[in-house]
Amino acid sequence: MSAILQPPPEVNPLQDPLRFDRRVPPCAMVIFGASGDLSKRKLLPSLYRLFYERRISPSFAVIGTSRTKMSDEQFRDRMKESVSQFLEDAPFDQDVWTSFAQCLFYVAGDINDPASYEAIQEKLGAVERSHETAGNVLFYLSTQPSFYAEVVGLLGGHNLNHGNGWRRVIIEKPFGHDLTSARKLNDEIHKVFDESEIYRIDHYLGKETVQNILAFRFGNGIFEPLWNRRYVDHVQITAAEAIGVEGRGGYYQEAGALRDMIQNHLSQVMATVTMEPPTVFDANNVRDERAKLLRSVRIMRPDDVRQNAVAGQYGPAKVGGQDLPGFRQEPSVSPDAQTDTYAAVTFFIDNWRWAGVPFYIRSGKRMPKRVTDIAIQFTAPPLGLFKQQTRTGDVANPRPNLLILRIQPEEGISLRFLSKAPGSGMRVRPVSMDFNYGSSFGERSPTAYETLLVDAMAGDPTLYTRQDMVEASWQIVQPILDVWANTTFDFPNYASGTWGPRAADEMLARRGHMWRNA
Ligand code: BG6
Numbered sequence: 001m002s003a004i005l006q007p008p009p010e011v012n013p014l015q016d017p018l019r020f021d022r023r024v025p026p027c028a029m030v031i032f033g034a035s036g037d038l039s040k041r042k043l044l045p046s047l048y049r050l051f052y053e054r055r056i057s058p059s060f061a062v063i064g065t066s067r068t069k070m071s072d073e074q075f076r077d078r079m080k081e082s083v084s085q086f087l088e089d090a091p092f093d094q095d096v097w098t099s100f101a102q103c104l105f106y107v108a109g110d111i112n113d114p115a116s117y118e119a120i121q122e123k124l125g126a127v128e129r130s131h132e133t134a135g136n137v138l139f140y141l142s143t144q145p146s147f148y149a150e151v152v153g154l155l156g157g158h159n160l161n162h163g164n165g166w167r168r169v170i171i172e173k174p175f176g177h178d179l180t181s182a183r184k185l186n187d188e189i190h191k192v193f194d195e196s197e198i199y200r201i202d203h204y205l206g207k208e209t210v211q212n213i214l215a216f217r218f219g220n221g222i223f224e225p226l227w228n229r230r231y232v233d234h235v236q237i238t239a240a241e242a243i244g245v246e247g248r249g250g251y252y253q254e255a256g257a258l259r260d261m262i263q264n265h266l267s268q269v270m271a272t273v274t275m276e277p278p279t280v281f282d283a284n285n286v287r288d289e290r291a292k293l294l295r296s297v298r299i300m301r302p303d304d305v306r307q308n309a310v311a312g313q314y315g316p317a318k319v320g321g322q323d324l325p326g327f328r329q330e331p332s333v334s335p336d337a338q339t340d341t342y343a344a345v346t347f348f349i350d351n352w353r354w355a356g357v358p359f360y361i362r363s364g365k366r367m368p369k370r371v372t373d374i375a376i377q378f379t380a381p382p383l384g385l386f387k388q389q390t391r392t393g394d395v396a397n398p399r400p401n402l403l404i405l406r407i408q409p410e411e412g413i414s415l416r417f418l419s420k421a422p423g424s425g426m427r428v429r430p431v432s433m434d435f436n437y438g439s440s441f442g443e444r445s446p447t448a449y450e451t452l453l454v455d456a457m458a459g460d461p462t463l464y465t466r467q468d469m470v471e472a473s474w475q476i477v478q479p480i481l482d483v484w485a486n487t488t489f490d491f492p493n494y495a496s497g498t499w500g501p502r503a504a505d506e507m508l509a510r511r512g513h514m515w516r517n518a
Contacts, residue, residue, distance in 0.1 A: 034064025135164025
């Protein structure tokens with residue numbers, strides 16, 4: 001008996017799998033590309049906020065590094081400007097800043113110059129003593145992606161991957177430019193860091209609303225029985241942005257919407273919506289399920305690509321009285337660029353739960369508004385007892401139930417169902433049952449970067465992508481990239497401020513469906 005009744009395993013608070021009361025150990029964070037955009041807009045504001053809320057250890061230091069020549073003081077001044085500018089929904093507090101600024105240091109240097117790594121080594125030693133960072137180091141690679149392998153190699157060459165404490169590396173997206181380069185990059189990084197030390201960031205996985213998909217599905221008993229091919233007719237995942245490429249023309253021209261959004265963010269969102277329940281909520285179990293799902297996505301043949309993938313590029317237009325340039329007129333973009341600023345794909349998941357259900361995924365720049373959501377359309381009732389009167393007075397079968405998981409800017413969940421309209425007769429109308437984060441919880445949600453930075457410091461990679469997940473998601477977009485690389489598109493094919501090219505509507509119409517352009 002006693003051999004069977006084992007005492008419960010002791011919970012290590014740093015590994016608390018449900019991430020309730022996360023305690024973050026002392027550490028130093030080295031940011032490569034510290035004068036870049038990500039650092040200014042996301043990393044430093046998130047770190048400041050975490051410091052303000054005492055969610056990181058007081059024994060903490062940041063060492064920024066990039067080519068720009070700056071002293072520690074100048075780096076602090078620059079970062080102060082960025083933090084006060086980009087702090088979302090939060091006031092800037094001068095006293096907190098003064099303490100936070102004491103944790104910021106800077107090393108100027110070329111990332112391919114070995115001397116830079118010696119200087120980083122030295123600074124790490126200094127902050128370990130002055131800020132008691134316990135030898136724990138988190139490297140953050142936010143440089144141009146083409147430097148990732150080299151930086152990691154040099155970290156290894158200078159033995160910076162080992163020390164008194166733990167060593168981890170966060171790698172920003174894009175992770176590779178295609179399947180081959182992603183595999184190669186994985187191989188290069190594995191020469192220096194163990195998989196358990198590699199944190200590939202996909203900030204969508206850190207969004208509260210994306211994490212809530214798992215709570216919604218697996219914390220409730222009533223939705224999961226419907227969550228399959230018997231009750232779901234199709235799913236639409238939309239990530240629309242009203243902005244254009246915002247000065248990132250050079251990068252974007254080489255990337256395009258399929259690589260920039262669908263290969264990573266939206267395929268991870270799709271996996272979150274469709275994966276099987278993990279047996280335990282921990283990093284390996286959750287990631288095993290995501291990876292398994294991504295491996296079940298049907299790999300298209302070239303002919304399927306023509307049917308199931310649509311590329312678009314925005315042209316110039318007057319929107320809200322403002323003249324907006326087309327993509328080809330944006331700075332650093334070639335006048336005959338073949339880049340997709342819009343991509344729509346129909347995926348099929350070949351497993352028992354989802355066989356035959358189309359997943360329509362789209363993302364585009366310069367759409368009419370910013371909205372990211374997942375719409376799950378359920379099958380119609382077997383018998384149409386109630387007809388619905390449309391706005392034009394026609395009588396039609398009522399619109400089927402729709403569950404919308406709202407990721408941003410509205411954050412919440414809506415369920416559309418039919419209700420009897422008041423009055424005589426059985427007139428039915430769609431109504432909506434809404435949950436809204438703001439009004440239900442009344443507190444600020446942490447940003448994705450705040451969540452993910454804390455997780456990496458605490459050593460929890462649940463919301464980071466693993467090698468097999470990244471390679472599987474490249475695998476599903478690779479056939480599309482290959483066909484598109486050999487296609488000359490008649491771009492531009494949608495005007496700024498519209499919902500994308502007609503071909504994307506036709507793709508859905510072939511299966512009797514329509515995009516929800518709400
Ligand atoms: C980034 C893409 O990863 O995600 C950008 O490179 C895109 O092009 C951004 O604008 C969207 O993120 P969010 O959190 O604003 O939806």
